[in-house]
Each structure stands twice: as C-alpha cells, then as structure tokens.
Amino acid sequence: MHTYRGSRPTLEAVAAHAGVSRATVSRVVNGGRGVRAEVREKVRHSVEELGYVPNSAARTLVTRRTGAVAVVIAEPESRVFADPFFAQQLRGISRELAGHDTQLLLMMLERQKDYARIGRYLSAGHVDGALMFSLHGDDPLPAMALHSGLPAVFGGRPGWPGAEDDEDLLYVDTDNRNGARQAVAHLQERGRRKIAVINGPLDQTSAVDRLLGYCDALGCALQDTDPSLVAQGDFTAEGGERAMARLLDSSPDLDAVFAGNDLMASGALRTLRARGLRVPADVAVVGYDDLEPAAWADPPLTTVRQDVEDMGTMMAELLLRRIGLTDETAKTAPLAPVVTPATLVVRESS
Amino acid sequence: MHTYRGSRPTLEAVAAHAGVSRATVSRVVNGGRGVRAEVREKVRHSVEELGYVPNSAARTLVTRRTGAVAVVIAEPESRVFADPFFAQQLRGISRELAGHDTQLLLMMLERQKDYARIGRYLSAGHVDGALMFSLHGDDPLPAMALHSGLPAVFGGRPGWPGAEDDEDLLYVDTDNRNGARQAVAHLQERGRRKIAVINGPLDQTSAVDRLLGYCDALGCALQDTDPSLVAQGDFTAEGGERAMARLLDSSPDLDAVFAGNDLMASGALRTLRARGLRVPADVAVVGYDDLEPAAWADPPLTTVRQDVEDMGTMMAELLLRRIGLTDETAKTAPLAPVVTPATLVVRESS
Numbered sequence: 036m037h038t039y040r041g042s043r044p045t046l047e048a049v050a051a052h053a054g055v056s057r058a059t060v061s062r063v064v065n066g067g068r069g070v071r072a073e074v075r076e077k078v079r080h081s082v083e084e085l086g087y088v089p090n091s092a093a094r095t096l097v098t099r100r101t102g103a104v105a106v107v108i109a110e111p112e113s114r115v116f117a118d119p120f121f122a123q124q125l126r127g128i129s130r131e132l133a134g135h136d137t138q139l140l141l142m143m144l145e146r147q148k149d150y151a152r153i154g155r156y157l158s159a160g161h162v163d164g165a166l167m168f169s170l171h172g173d174d175p176l177p178a179m180a181l182h183s184g185l186p187a188v189f190g191g192r193p194g195w196p197g198a199e200d201d202e203d204l205l206y207v208d209t210d211n212r213n214g215a216r217q218a219v220a221h222l223q224e225r226g227r228r229k230i231a232v233i234n235g236p237l238d239q240t241s242a243v244d245r246l247l248g249y250c251d252a253l254g255c256a257l258q259d260t261d262p263s264l265v266a267q268g269d270f271t272a273e274g275g276e277r278a279m280a281r282l283l284d285s286s287p288d289l290d291a292v293f294a295g296n297d298l299m300a301s302g303a304l305r306t307l308r309a310r311g312l313r314v315p316a317d318v319a320v321v322g323y324d325d326l327e328p329a330a331w332a333d334p335p336l337t338t339v340r341q342d343v344e345d346m347g348t349m350m351a352e353l354l355l356r357r358i359g360l361t362d363e364t365a366k367t368a369p370l371a372p373v374v375t376p377a378t379l380v381v382r383e384s385s
Numbered sequence: 386m387h388t389y390r391g392s393r394p395t396l397e398a399v400a401a402h403a404g405v406s407r408a409t410v411s412r413v414v415n416g417g418r419g420v421r422a423e424v425r426e427k428v429r430h431s432v433e434e435l436g437y438v439p440n441s442a443a444r445t446l447v448t449r450r451t452g453a454v455a456v457v458i459a460e461p462e463s464r465v466f467a468d469p470f471f472a473q474q475l476r477g478i479s480r481e482l483a484g485h486d487t488q489l490l491l492m493m494l495e496r497q498k499d500y501a502r503i504g505r506y507l508s509a510g511h512v513d514g515a516l517m518f519s520l521h522g523d524d525p526l527p528a529m530a531l532h533s534g535l536p537a538v539f540g541g542r543p544g545w546p547g548a549e550d551d552e553d554l555l556y557v558d559t560d561n562r563n564g565a566r567q568a569v570a571h572l573q574e575r576g577r578r579k580i581a582v583i584n585g586p587l588d589q590t591s592a593v594d595r596l597l598g599y600c601d602a603l604g605c606a607l608q609d610t611d612p613s614l615v616a617q618g619d620f621t622a623e624g625g626e627r628a629m630a631r632l633l634d635s636s637p638d639l640d641a642v643f644a645g646n647d648l649m650a651s652g653a654l655r656t657l658r659a660r661g662l663r664v665p666a667d668v669a670v671v672g673y674d675d676l677e678p679a680a681w682a683d684p685p686l687t688t689v690r691q692d693v694e695d696m697g698t699m700m701a702e703l704l705l706r707r708i709g710l711t712d713e714t715a716k717t718a719p720l721a722p723v724v725t726p727a728t729l730v731v732r733e734s735s
Contacts, residue, residue: 101506102506125466133496138503141490141493159451161451
C-alpha cells in the first residue's frame, strides 16, 4: 500500500490551504454530506488550486473503507437468475466498480426475515455503499440503509412516501411512462383498436409508470381503463402466460397487448400460440426492456429499449461519486438522479 | 438480542462443568480447531450433559461473527448467469444459510487483479467463511483464504499441489470419473465404436476426472487416446459448438460424442444439426449435469445426473459446521469431504 508523499499534495495541505480541519476536507472529498455549502466550496477551491487527487488506497486507511459495495436485489435467486435484466445490469455495475478497485457483493432475498439480516450486515460497516434494486413499495431496507448513513443509489425511482421530496435520494431509471406511451401509440398507428395491458407488480414504480403510459396513449385516466383489458402479471414469463389467458377469456376480441417487460411478453406469445392465434395478424404484442428474450422470441418482439448495462454503469458511477471514490473532485456536475430515454424497437410481433 | 438466561445452560456453566476456560468452550463449540482432542472430548461431554444449545445471536456478540458467508465464483458474471449450474447450487446454499440466519454474499471475478481485491476483503474480517467454486489450477484465492484462517469449503475437489494430503480440506463433489465412465459405457452398449469427447477446461479437476472416466470406459490410458477424437471446450455452449465442428473435421466418421457438461452438449447438437447430421441416428450425444438445458434440448439429452442443489446445501452445511454455527455439537460425524454418486439418465440423444 502506498501513501504517495513528495510531489503530490496531501489532505493536510488542502486543510491548511482552506483553513479547515483535516476531517472537514475528508468529509468534502468523500461526498460532502454534513458540511455547510460555504465550507464545501472553500475546500473544493483549495482542492482545485493544489491539484489534490484523493488516492483510494491511502483513503482506505484514513476512512476505514472496506473496498466493497453491496448490490441488494429484493428478489429470490431463482428470479434474479431467470431475468436477463439483472445479469446485464450487474455486468455494467461490476465493470465500473472493478475500474475503481471496488468489489461487488451480490445479496438476494427471499423472505421477510432476510431484510433484517441484510439490514444488520449493511449497518455493520462491512461495505462502503449499496446499490438497491427491485424494491417494492413497503420495503424496509432503504430506510435501514439510509438511517445507518450508508451511501446508497437505487435502481428505479423509489416509491415510498416522501421519496419525491428527498433531494439527497439518488437513482437511475428509464423514462418508463414515455416508453410505454410510445409502445401503445405504435399499436394504435398499426390500426389496433382493442389494446390490452399486462402489468408488472404495481408496488414498483416502473410497473405503475408503464401502466400510466398506456393510459396516456389511450387518452383516458387510470380509473377509466376497461378492466377487462388490464391483467396483472409479476414480471415473469409464467405470469405473462397466465395473464394473457385471463385477457383472452375476458376480451376474446382484443387485437393487441402491451406487456410491462419482455419476459411477460414472451409468456403472452406462448399463450397466444397455444390458443391458435397468429402474431401479429390476430394479436400484436409489444414488450419492454429489449433484452435477449425479445430478439429470440418467435416472432421477434417489438419492444421498448432501455440500455440496461449502461444504467448499471451509471448507478455505480453515482455511488462511487457519493462515496468519494472517484478522482473527480473538480467535477462540477451535481449529484442527481438520472433518467435515461426509452426508444421503441419495432420487430415482427406488431 | 436475547441472551437466554434462566432455564437454558450458559457457556459459563459448561466451562465450570468441564473445568476449562470459557474461551476453550467457545473454541470447541465453534469447530474445535486448536484444542487438544482430550479437552475437546471433555467439553463435548459437558455440553451434552447440560444440554447446552449455542445461540447464534449471543454467539455473534462473543465471537464477533459477521453473519455472512462469501460465495466466490472464479468466473465472470456473464458465465455465472448463463450456466444454470450456479443458479441451482446457489439456491441450495442460500436456503441452508438462511435457515441459520446467515447472509450469502456472492462475488464473481473476471480478471487477475480481482483476486487480490477479493482476497483482501475475505481476510479483513467481513465474513465468517467462504464457499469457493470453479477454481482453476493456479488460483491464488484458496491459499489467501486459508492463510487468513477463514473457514472454507470448496465446490469440486481442489486440484492444487498438496491438496490431496491436506486433511483439513473440505469440499463437495460428484463422482465425475465414474459418471463419465457410465456415459461412455452406455454409448458402447448402444453399439457406438468411434466415440469422441469434448472436455471442459483441464485446469479444473472435474474436467480432468471426466476425461479419465472416458479413458476408463475405452480401456486405454490417457496418453493413448486418439487425438482426433479429443476436443477442448470451456463448459460453454459456444465452446461445445466449436469443438464439435473441429471433431467432425478431424473424424468425419465419428458416431458418438461425450461432452463434459450439458451446455457443451447442447452446443454440439447445434453443430450437428447445422451439418445435417441426425441425433442419435448418425451421432449419439451424451452430456453431464442434468440441468434444465438437458431436458429442453432437441432431442432431449442423455446425461449424467448430479444433484446440484443438494450439493449446494451440503457445502453450506459443512461450512456452518466448521464455523460452529450449527447447533449440532453432539453430532459425531467427522467433518470430511463429500462425494455424491453420479447417475446416468437416458433420454433421446443416444
């Protein structure tokens, strides 16, 4: 382990230059929470002036960094491994973390009591920060993590009460509502008149936003949607299969379906095939995500693309900046949530 | 957190009864390493006599347990998520750990420098033990973990020099050599005379043992195998695809192939189909693992079954016992490696 004495300016030099304590410099360099804006500016000025570059190995010694970041996915192993969304986002996260010599620790959870266990581990100082995914509305974990003072970034906009007003909250999401609106508008342009929707779990903001986008395109309020055209799924292929069957029972003359993700859309394709319906001649199908199952589907799925791997990279970047592990102290872009655009990808299913 | 005073006997009571120190009782209860056999027996006798049940929450306080176990897979995310072997083994591990209120931390690695980072994390006291998978011959990680004193259990028999003589080494494996022998013997019984083999990476003992089983069935020594019938794969479907192509180029009249796992076998099926060869009429195919791709393959694969989820459970059990986290102090079965039997499953590809 090196400490880089000599030509490189030290934390002490920055403290002396700014006329503040070493601890204050350290706090600012590590994300700046709990330091007055005025003092923060003074320190940043000195950092820039002296050309101070925080060294993560040395910093580990000073701040007792662990060199690891937890990725918490509030889903069981079987679901995490079955959904390419997670594999691809993890790839982006892990590359970005590795580039900053930080280890990814993946934690998945199955039952209520797993929350308490994970909460204990996160609070006990074993990780420098956490990336949290697939959180459902009533999830106690973010509160645990935030109370413990652990830097955190969320995958998808958090939906708990008060989340909107929390200016410190960081997340990366895609523009779900606009993406869904594009998908349904596309079906309308193809002349479809009776368009059904298969939702993801509505305790997740992504599922709610995609449903709202469906309503936007149809030009009706959520409460005015035709209940015989709305079916509940759970983001799995099996859930999509069952939801499609219920829709065909309640609305045998539907001519299109928008599914909240590609897995549910591929389940819907299976049900349509089993009932002898042609896609898209009888029923057009659009998914969401543009992950591998979309291109492999038979017929290949029209879907809404979000760049999942990139979103993983962005989450890791935000977290590393909040922890203060990126050597970009001079970077002036504020730490803020990121919402990436969604793009319609037209294939043969519509 | 509870300490269970009153009717339940304490660690102190056991120490007094056995006439040893509290620390000695704690060591014995936590796995018994570094305590003379005679003293260990005395303590175990007292534990049994008093009906002492270690309480893991209380024990965490005493021994500074972290409540977490690392699962280290020496493969990148893309491979771990593409191979159902890992998902299924993780399911077994995670269930068993959750049953003992212990959190699974999954770490995957891609590049050489990841080893040092993971080694540091494992040595820094952030986990109670480690389960390690898919270790290649020259892997520095087991040595790092063992030197740090971290209890460890390996998935698959370790192959580094000296591993055979290390009586403390714990691992769970399947009888790879016998499984492969059965697979090839089955092909011989079906009248196949020119049987090729696609190997996994030969720096893993499972791949070497399966190759040796192939030789056993053919009744020849490793060095006497026909090189035009042996192709190297990497346990991926793409690797199997390419290996099968090379085999058909070097031995166009081969009538069977044994692949070291189901993924490579499914890749081989793709190549055979692309070359217009019928399975099994022209070429019989046998895989290894009996995971989902085997039953889904077209035609469904004959393969060698190992109970992967159970093996995960066994690994976690062994580790929890070594750490001393199972309430089975009275259990007399010695801590030893487990080798599970392998069973041929005949389907339509042979």
